[in-house]
Amino acid sequence: MRRELLDALLQARTAKKAAVLVTHLADGRQALVAGDAVSGDLPLAPADLAAARQALRDDRSGRLSESELFLQVFNPPLRLLVVGAVHIAQALVPMAQILGYDVTIVDPRPAFATEQRFPGTTLVDEWPDDAMAQLAPDRRTAVVTLTHDPKLDDPALTEALKSDSFYIAALGSTRTHAKRLERLRAAGLGEDTLARIHAPAGLAIGAKSPAEIALSVCAQMTAALRGAPPLVKAEAQQAAQ
Amino acid sequence: MSESTTPVYPSTDAVLRQAAAWRAGGRKAALATVVATWGSSPRPVGSQLAIDEEGNMLGSVSGGCIEGAVVTEALEVMDAGAPRLLEFGVSDENAWEVGLACGGTVQVFVERVE
Incomplete structure (x- = not known):
């Protein structure tokens, strides 16, 4: 995980903002979706981005079916x-x-x-x-x-x-x-x-x-x-x- | 932040912050994340463990059953750089050493913190 992405994720946590970390499990490339902003070295197809936002709404982390992508949901705390x-x-x-x-x-x-x-x-x-x-x-x-x-x-x-x-x-x-x-x-x-x-x-x-x-x-x-x-x-x- | 030395139960954030702190202090670090589970598993998808170059760890990816093996892999990932996708379950040949007593299977992604 790149430091700047980890820092961006920790900033979102501190600001109590929702974020999804998308990881390509085969090569480790990652994208961070926080609000409207998307950062990182993994390009996301519109369908993947939609899946990431849906995972956030469902508060459910998991692997995307039939893909190498893992979605990790970081919702603000209860x-x-x-x-x-x-x-x-x-x-x-x-x-x-x-x-x-x-x-x-x-x-x-x-x-x-x-x-x-x-x-x-x-x-x-x-x-x-x-x-x-x-x-x-x-x-x-x-x-x-x-x-x-x-x-x-x-x-x-x-x-x-x-x-x-x-x-x-x-x-x-x-x-x-x-x-x-x-x-x-x-x-x-x-x-x-x-x-x-x-x-x-x-x-x-x-x-x-x-x-x-x-x-x-x-x-x-x-x-x-x-x-x-x-x-x-x-x-x-x-x-x- | 408090200066207290009392051990505190680590939150998800604490695990990530520890990994960032280790890197900021010049240490190598890795993160292990549960990315999939089948059957009974002690920790849900998304659970994380941070590891530093000396094998210190914070967080968990199981009930203590596979952390030792994950730390060993994490130390190699810190040096080699490429991430690894590990799978642990009773079907492993090493089941008695690093398998899950509960009979489930977990997939753990191990990545270096750059």
């Missing part, structure tokens, strides 16, 4: 928006970062969202609905609310439910969630929409400590991402009865 810079977030954030998520913490309360508590993580100190509107969750974004405070969680969830975020979860007991559903129903949200909220957040692994709860949330988020059968606490509890 995102996790955490509402509430609380104790559990201090475990959830590094775990999600290891899983490859680009994490943003939203909390308007200055005592919680501090650089000292979350070194190197993007902190947004705006009200959650404003923050959500700006951060614009998409199908590669997860949203988890942790504050237990309806003033913060409800507007975040309401805004997140307008998006096609692949995982929306809210911390809080079954009773807390029942009250939350009542409020959101009264605010006009429909049952299909509300059913998208994973609550109580996390898989039923008997989690007790903040770190264990963070682990259960990461596991459930991964199941949602990978399309594993849904296993939520409510279902597990029903199954146990």
Whole structure:
């Protein structure tokens, strides 16, 4: 791999821009497709370029059939928006970062969202609905609310439910969630929409400590991402009865 | 970046950045990439391993089953220059040495970082 191509790829990664590296497996020539720009020493036929862009949309690396070309997709990282810079977030954030998520913490309360508590993580100190509107969750974004405070969680969830975020979860007991559903129903949200909220957040692994709860949330988020059968606490509890 | 010496789980980007850093520091380096898999395989297509001239490595192309063989090939690729397309599976004669215990087959592309 040529250094200038590797550097261009790393620049795209830093800028969180999507790119596809096309490699000719017989001789090692390569092309980098990043946005409209194509660089490298491998000329791409229009059909190959179209295949590269399709691979990006499908988020799927692989060999092109009946050719020596390998397409390696470099999509921007998945995102996790955490509402509430609380104790559990201090475990959830590094775990999600290891899983490859680009994490943003939203909390308007200055005592919680501090650089000292979350070194190197993007902190947004705006009200959650404003923050959500700006951060614009998409199908590669997860949203988890942790504050237990309806003033913060409800507007975040309401805004997140307008998006096609692949995982929306809210911390809080079954009773807390029942009250939350009542409020959101009264605010006009429909049952299909509300059913998208994973609550109580996390898989039923008997989690007790903040770190264990963070682990259960990461596991459930991964199941949602990978399309594993849904296993939520409510279902597990029903199954146990 | 943090000055911490705590080992950190390497992301895909970290593997590429390490390869670039080795080259920038005057070391030879190679990248190995899983380009195809058949049957069960421990790492998906696109997984990468960076190797330097001393055999130091970051990342993975399997669960540890074939990295040793890939590093050996990578050291040769660093000197020879031409890339190689390797295949590992239980059908290899060396299956017990470098095959995949899970019974799958992987194709690994090894290239020098120029």
